[in-house]
Amino acid sequence: MILHLLKLVWHRKRANALLIAEILLSFIVVFVVLTMAASLLMRWREPLGFNYRNVWILSVASPAVPGDSGAADDPLRPVIDRLIREIKGFPQVIDAAADDTPPYGNATSEGVWRINGKQITLKRDTVTDNFANVMQLKLLRGRWFSPDDDGLAHRPVVIDADLARDLFGTRDPVGQRFDQADPESDRVVGVVAPYRKDGEIAPTAQNMAFFRKSLAKPSGTMPRNILVRVRPGTSPEFEQALANHLHAVEPNTAFQIRHLERMRDKFLRFRVAPVLVLGIISLFLISMVALGLTGVLWQTVTRRTREIGLRRAVGASGRSVRRQILGEVALITTLALIVGSAIVMQLPLLGVFGLVQPDVFTIGIVAALATIYLITLLCGAYPSWLASTVEPAEALRYE
Amino acid sequence: MNSYLKLAFRVLGRRKVFTFISLFGITITLVVLVVATAIIDDTFQPRKPESRFDRVLTISTVSMIGPNMTETMNPGFGFIHDYIYTLPGIEAASAFSESSPIVIYRHSGRSEAQLKRTDAAYWRILDFRFLQGRPFTADEEQRGALVAVISDGLRQRLFANRPALGQSIEIDGRGFRIVGVVPDVPITRFAAWSDVWVPHTTERSSDYQHLFLGNYTGLVLARTRNDLPRLQREFADRVKRMPIRDPKSFTHIEAGLDTRFESYARDAAGNHAWQLRLLIAALAILFMSLPALNLITLNLSRILERASEIGVRKAFGASRRSLVAQFVFENVLLTLIGGAISFVVAAAVIAALNRADLVTNAQFELNLRVFGYGIAIAIFFGLFSGAYPAWRMARLQAVNALRGGAR
Numbered sequence: 186m187i188l189h190l191l192k193l194v195w196h197r198k199r200a201n202a203l204l205i206a207e208i209l210l211s212f213i214v215v216f217v218v219l220t221m222a223a224s225l226l227m228r229w230r231e232p233l234g235f236n237y238r239n240v241w242i243l244s245v246a247s248p249a250v251p252g253d254s255g256a257a258d259d260p261l262r263p264v265i266d267r268l269i270r271e272i273k274g275f276p277q278v279i280d281a282a283a284d285d286t287p288p289y290g291n292a293t294s295e296g297v298w299r300i301n302g303k304q305i306t307l308k309r310d311t312v313t314d315n316f317a318n319v320m321q322l323k324l325l326r327g328r329w330f331s332p333d334d335d336g337l338a339h340r341p342v343v344i345d346a347d348l349a350r351d352l353f354g355t356r357d358p359v360g361q362r363f364d365q366a367d368p369e370s371d372r373v374v375g376v377v378a379p380y381r382k383d384g385e386i387a388p389t390a391q392n393m394a395f396f397r398k399s400l401a402k403p404s405g406t407m408p409r410n411i412l413v414r415v416r417p418g419t420s421p422e423f424e425q426a427l428a429n430h431l432h433a434v435e436p437n438t439a440f441q442i443r444h445l446e447r448m449r450d451k452f453l454r455f456r457v458a459p460v461l462v463l464g465i466i467s468l469f470l471i472s473m474v475a476l477g478l479t480g481v482l483w484q485t486v487t488r489r490t491r492e493i494g495l496r497r498a499v500g501a502s503g504r505s506v507r508r509q510i511l512g513e514v515a516l517i518t519t520l521a522l523i524v525g526s527a528i529v530m531q532l533p534l535l536g537v538f539g540l541v542q543p544d545v546f547t548i549g550i551v552a553a554l555a556t557i558y559l560i561t562l563l564c565g566a567y568p569s570w571l572a573s574t575v576e577p578a579e580a581l582r583y584e
Numbered sequence: 585m586n587s588y589l590k591l592a593f594r595v596l597g598r599r600k601v602f603t604f605i606s607l608f609g610i611t612i613t614l615v616v617l618v619v620a621t622a623i624i625d626d627t628f629q630p631r632k633p634e635s636r637f638d639r640v641l642t643i644s645t646v647s648m649i650g651p652n653m654t655e656t657m658n659p660g661f662g663f664i665h666d667y668i669y670t671l672p673g674i675e676a677a678s679a680f681s682e683s684s685p686i687v688i689y690r691h692s693g694r695s696e697a698q699l700k701r702t703d704a705a706y707w708r709i710l711d712f713r714f715l716q717g718r719p720f721t722a723d724e725e726q727r728g729a730l731v732a733v734i735s736d737g738l739r740q741r742l743f744a745n746r747p748a749l750g751q752s753i754e755i756d757g758r759g760f761r762i763v764g765v766v767p768d769v770p771i772t773r774f775a776a777w778s779d780v781w782v783p784h785t786t787e788r789s790s791d792y793q794h795l796f797l798g799n800y801t802g803l804v805l806a807r808t809r810n811d812l813p814r815l816q817r818e819f820a821d822r823v824k825r826m827p828i829r830d831p832k833s834f835t836h837i838e839a840g841l842d843t844r845f846e847s848y849a850r851d852a853a854g855n856h857a858w859q860l861r862l863l864i865a866a867l868a869i870l871f872m873s874l875p876a877l878n879l880i881t882l883n884l885s886r887i888l889e890r891a892s893e894i895g896v897r898k899a900f901g902a903s904r905r906s907l908v909a910q911f912v913f914e915n916v917l918l919t920l921i922g923g924a925i926s927f928v929v930a931a932a933v934i935a936a937l938n939r940a941d942l943v944t945n946a947q948f949e950l951n952l953r954v955f956g957y958g959i960a961i962a963i964f965f966g967l968f969s970g971a972y973p974a975w976r977m978a979r980l981q982a983v984n985a986l987r988g989g990a991r
Contacts, residue, residue: 200884207877214874246684246756246788425689432757439756439788441686443696458942466616470874473609477878480605484885 190509190516201517204481208521209528211474212557216529218467219556220549221460227545231389234345234380235288235320240445241424242287243268243411243431245438258403264438265407266400269313271434272411275427277419282315283398285408288382289445289452296394298352298364305351307392308382311408313400317343317377319414327359327375330397334374341374341397348392349376363394371396384449386456389542412445475560482568486510493572494580503573510569511562518561522554592914596921599889603918606882610922611929613875613965617868618930618958619937622948624864625957626772628845633712633769633776639809640709641816641841642775643668643802650834658682659839660798661784667822668802671815676805678705683778684799688742688753695741697779699755701787709805710776717749717764720783728785733764737945738779755780756788770946775803777945796829804841816841868961876969883915883973891980898982907978908971915970916963923962927955 194201245261245268265283272281286292294309316322317329325346334341342363349358364370380393398404415423424442431440486493493506529550533543596603630637646663647656664679671677680702688695707719712733720731732753739748739762752759760782769776784792792798806812819841826837840846897907927950934948 200881203877203881203884207874207881210874210877421694424687424694428687428689428757436757437788441684441756443685443687447696469612469616473612473875474878476605476608477882480602481881481885484602484889488885 187512187516190512193509194513194516194520200485204478204517205521205524207474207478208518208557208561209525211471211560212522212525212553213529214467214470215556216525216549216553218464219552220545222464223548223552224542224545225386225457225460227542228388229385231381232378233288233384234378234393235322237288237384237445237449239415239417239419240319241413241415242290242443242445242448243272243413243440244443245409245411245440259405259407261407261409262400262403264435265411268411268431268435268438268440269400271431272413272427275423277415277423279414279416280315280318281411281413282319283313283400283408284316284410284412285311286382287410287412287445287448288320289384289448290410293382305348305392307348307394309394309396310382311396311398313398313408316395316412319412321414322380323378325376325378326357327373329375329377330395332399332401334397335399335402337372339369340371342371343375343377343395343397344373345377345380345391345393347379347390348394349373351390351392384452386453471560475564478561478564479567482510482514482565483571486568486572489572490575490580493575494577497575498577498581506575507569507573510572511565514561514565514569515558518558522557526550526554588910588913589917591910592917595890595914596918599886602882602886606879606918607922607925609875609878609882610919610962610965611926613872614919614923614926614958614962615929615933616871617961618926618950618954619933619948620868621957621961622930622934622950622954623943625951625954626770626946626948629953630844631773633710633766634773634844635711636709636805637775637844639806639812640775641804641806641812641819641843643819643839643841644774645839646797647838648797648828648830648834649836649838655797655834657797658799659802660795661792661800662794663796663798664800664802665793667819667826668804671804671818673807673811674804674815675807676705676708678703678709678803678805679784679800680706680775680803681784682799682801686755686780688738688755688780690742690753695738697738698777699780699782700778701782701784703784706781706803709803712766712776715765715767717762719764720781725783725785728783730758730760730786731763731783732760733766733781734762735768735779736765737768739765753780755782758786760786768945771944772946775801802841812843872965872968876965879915879969880972883970884976890977894977894980895982898980904978908974911974911977912967912970915974916966919962919966919969920959923958926962927958930958 245265269281269283272278286294294311296307296309298305298307312330314330314332314334317324322329327343329343330341344352344358344363352358352363353361358373358376361373362370363373377393377395379389379391381387381389381391382393383391398407428440428442496506496509497503533546634640643664644658645656646659647654661679664677668679669677680700683698683700686697686699688697704720704722704725712719715736717733719733720729723729724731732755734742734748734753742748742753743751748762748765751762753762754760760780769778771777792800804815806815819839823837823839828834828837894907931950934950937943938947
């Protein structure tokens with residue numbers, strides 16, 4: 186049966202080659218869109234590792250001191266310290282901490298760590314002691330930073346669970362040297378739940394590492410953002426009162442207050458909109474292909490009226506004619522999808538989809554295969570029904 | 585020609601379902617391309633307040649390059665002051681800071697807005713249309729006067745219908761007097777985009793004035809377009825002679841004065857402008873290939889319908905070339921009809937985009953230039969998708985065709 190269909194398809198190879206190319210292109214389009222959608226949805230369901238609600242960001246506008254010489258004191262340190270004290274004095278404020286690269290911001294600090302010959306990309310952030318309380322991080326092992334850390338010989342580091350797994354495998358990370366090759370290295374003191382700075386759309390396994398800055402003693406360039414957790418339902422009047430008070434305390438420092446929730450809205454809108462637009466365009470493209478395919482199959486059936494009539498005349502049932510037409514469609518689709526899958530399979534080998542996890546990739550391929558089969562068979566439904574209604578007597582007279 | 589036209593319409597009217605399917609595909613393709621063209625056109629064409637940008641050069645990145653690391657940042661104010669303000673034989677030079685978010689408190693509400701710090705020359709290089717008032721002056725820049733120009737959108741948010749000129753708004757805890765109001769600027773106009781403009785001298789400390797790297801962008805307005813290459817060469821010479829403060833980490837400096845298109849290319853690919861053009865064209869053709877394939881297969885499958893007509897024409901001595909010409913003509917006509925529909929749909933899509941404010945303050949439009957590009961794209965698409973089926977049709981054997989048995 187299949188061999189026979191193959192022969193039929195081969196017989197009209199030039200027209201079928203174009204159809205195959207068209208289905209192949211559609212498959213690739215559907216695959217790309219579905220993979221993006223699947224990856225976005227799966228990422229959205231993962232926990233963030235922090236709570237963005239009721240957090241304000243006070244950003245100090247001050248040119249960074251060129252070069253971070255580590256021990257030199259930043260003239261801004263006492264300013265940040267004073268601002269945090271003043272902020273925490275208000276009853277509407279739960280807690281406040283300084284942070285270098287806040288969530289949903291454009292600034293990100295990345296590093297590459299070499300460990301046992303393995304390269305690990307990680308994201309870094311520099312924060313003060315109350316950061317975990319402000320952002321409501323979940324501590325899994327060890328401890329978070331404390332003011333007592335000022336007396337330590339080594340700088341403490343807190344890493345997230347993803348980085349702990351990458352760096353230390355199954356060993357207990359607490360107490361390990363952060364950079365195992367360097368005996369002077371910072372020490373890991375605690376592990377928090379995976380923290381995704383870029384929010385819902387960020388890939389999982391961000392590999393976050395938090396470094397500590399002291400407010401009390403000189404420790405290089407200070408973070409320029411102060412995160413403030415306010416009590417739910419705090420009024421906008423308080424924001425203005427806070428700003429006025431702080432301007433009075435620090436007349437030589439310019440700063441702005443933004444809301445983390447608003448930053449999140451903007452950040453996500455900016456990144457989800459392109460995917461949405463792409464999805465809508467692809468939807469139209471695929472519906473266009475579906476209509477075109479229906480048209481082509483319809484024409485083919487009209488053209489082959491005599492052939493079909495002959496089959497009916499020698500005893501084939503309407504159902505078997507219908508099966509033949511649908512079988513040919515399925516065969517053409519299968520040929521296109523074999524080539525398409527072969528092309529798509531190259532992507533992980535080339536490392537193009539470094540950010541897409543294997544399971545998302547599999548979901549993308551399977552969903553795209555199913556979609557294309559469904560569409561082509563639906564397109565074949567009407568023409569094949571048309572073919573099954575051919576009257577042998579009429580058809581054989583057909584000119 | 586006239587008979588071709590009549591024939592074409594007769595053919596299109598014969599099988600309405602197929603004409604509809606073809607038109608549907610063509611329309612969708614062209615709508616996407618026309619909207620994309622409108623967006624690209626709006627981004628790259630000089631338009632108020634950047635209508636002089638065909639003779640403006642910008643510098644927005646400076647790279648310090650060393651054996652182990654590369655640091656890329658905006659130039660600082662000191663850089664622009666030393667190396668841009670002093671370029672010989674220019675009409676004007678200006679420095680402006682990256683737009684940064686601010687919050688303006690008024691009564692019991694808060695408004696988020698964008699702030700740019702700049703100089704008086706900025707208002708000579710960019711031709712803002714002032715709805716009210718005036719730009720700030722060189723004298724006000726020198727004194728560090730607390731004056732501000734605001735956008736109409738912000739004026740509306742802060743003052744509704746009450747007069748804004750001479751009113752004071754609070755920025756950074758200081759009161760700035762409003763001296764001018766300008767129309768909203770779309771976010772795509774990076775040099776002009778902002779809601780509030782104040783003199784750079786109103787920064788709280790004067791440290792920024794000496795910075796080599798910072799958050800400023802430089803603009804140079806040349807006297808004529810022909811002057812641009814000379815200025816780019818002059819600046820390149822200056823870059824070579826710049827002192828390097830930290831010779832241990834960095835060995836040389838990379839910076840260039842770019843035209844508008846070059847600076848986009850530098851952002852997008854770190855490369856030359858022609859590659860960006862090529863990329864846009866390649867993407868457009870790639871995008872067109874699926875709809876074109878669709879139209880080709882559809883046209884091919886309709887050969888049969890025309891078989892007897894082709895047979896008659898061939899039997900009466902029509903050349904293959906004239907048949908090809910006729911079928912391509914029909915296909916182009918079909919795409920042009922699709923093009924006309926797609927302009928109507930694209931206008932609606934663009935209106936929706938503008939209303940949704942997906943691109944802040946952008947007002948995309950279908951102007952004559954976009955219309956011209958659209959027609960060109962439609963004709964190209966018609967030729968692209970019509971050539972192969974036409975060639976196949978013209979190759980039909982007259983005898984077979986007359987019998988109606990095309991294969």
